[in-house]
Amino acid sequence: MTWRTTVNWTEFLTSEIETTYRTTGKLMDSVDPRTLGWKPQSGNNWMTLGQLLKHISNACGSGCKGFVAGDWGLPAGKTWEDLSPEESLPPAEQLPAVGSIEEAKKLLSEDKALALQMIEEAGEDSLAHMETGTPWAPTTRLVLGRQLLQMIQHLDRHKSQLFYYLKLQGKPVNTVDLWGV
Numbered sequence: 001m002t003w004r005t006t007v008n009w010t011e012f013l014t015s016e017i018e019t020t021y022r023t024t025g026k027l028m029d030s031v032d033p034r035t036l037g038w039k040p041q042s043g044n045n046w047m048t049l050g051q052l053l054k055h056i057s058n059a060c061g062s063g064c065k066g067f068v069a070g071d072w073g074l075p076a077g078k079t080w081e082d083l084s085p086e087e088s089l090p091p092a093e094q095l096p097a098v099g100s101i102e103e104a105k106k107l108l109s110e111d112k113a114l115a116l117q118m119i120e121e122a123g124e125d126s127l128a129h130m131e132t133g134t135p136w137a138p139t140t141r142l143v144l145g146r147q148l149l150q151m152i153q154h155l156d157r158h159k160s161q162l163f164y165y166l167k168l169q170g171k172p173v174n175t176v177d178l179w180g181v
Contacts (some may be wrong), residue, residue: 009127009145013119016152017060021112023180024056024159025105030171031162033101039092040168049165050097056158057098057107061114063151067132067144068118080135119148 036050047055066072074080086094098104119127127145134140134147142150163178 007128007145008124009148010119010124013127013145013148013152014116016149017112017115017119019180020060020152020156020159021108023178024155024162025108026180027159027162027166027173027177028053028056028101028105028108030166030173030177031101031104032169035169036097036099038165038169040165045092047092047095048097050099051092051095052158052162052165053101053104054096054098054107056155056162057104058111059158060151060155061111061118063154064115064118064148066135067147067151068122072135115148115151122148 031049031053036053037048039046039048062073072080074083098107122130122144127148128143130144131141132144132147133142160178163173166173
């Protein structure tokens with residue numbers, strides 16, 4: 001048996017964005033600004049807390065802009081094919097960091113506004129029916145709404161990483177903080 005449901009992508013994505021960004025912002029409030037250089041001690045290729053906050057602050061909206069407007073933020077004249085593996089996915093040591101919690105929260109707010117703008121610009125018909133690939137996997141095609149959902153999930157997964165960074169630092173965060181209940 002096949003189950004089919006009709007999804008209003010605009011409402012669904014907007015709801016997911018509101019919850020994910022609100023919860024992420026609250027977790028950012030738990031960050032001690034003196035720990036922006038902190039990273040887990042074991043393992044390798046960990047982002048510092050400041051790098052993670054910078055990554056979180058553009059993990060969704062900028063990707064939505066790539067899917068909707070075709071602007072992936074690449075340097076002028078460059079395509080994905082032109083990028084070396086290190087340029088497309090640099091090691092943690094090369095990633096930029098925020099200088100403050102206030103900067104991270106401002107950038108997060110701007111990213112949220114961009115994500116919502118891209119949903120509006122796309123429109124419900126494109127979200128539900130237009131199939132698109134990604135520059136890094138062009139043959140894997142999904143409807144635009146699903147691609148934007150994956151950008152929200154990208155932010156959500158890094159929000160979880162922030163949660164565990166805070167747990168490792170001994171901050172009093174719990175499941176309610178993670179899920180924003």
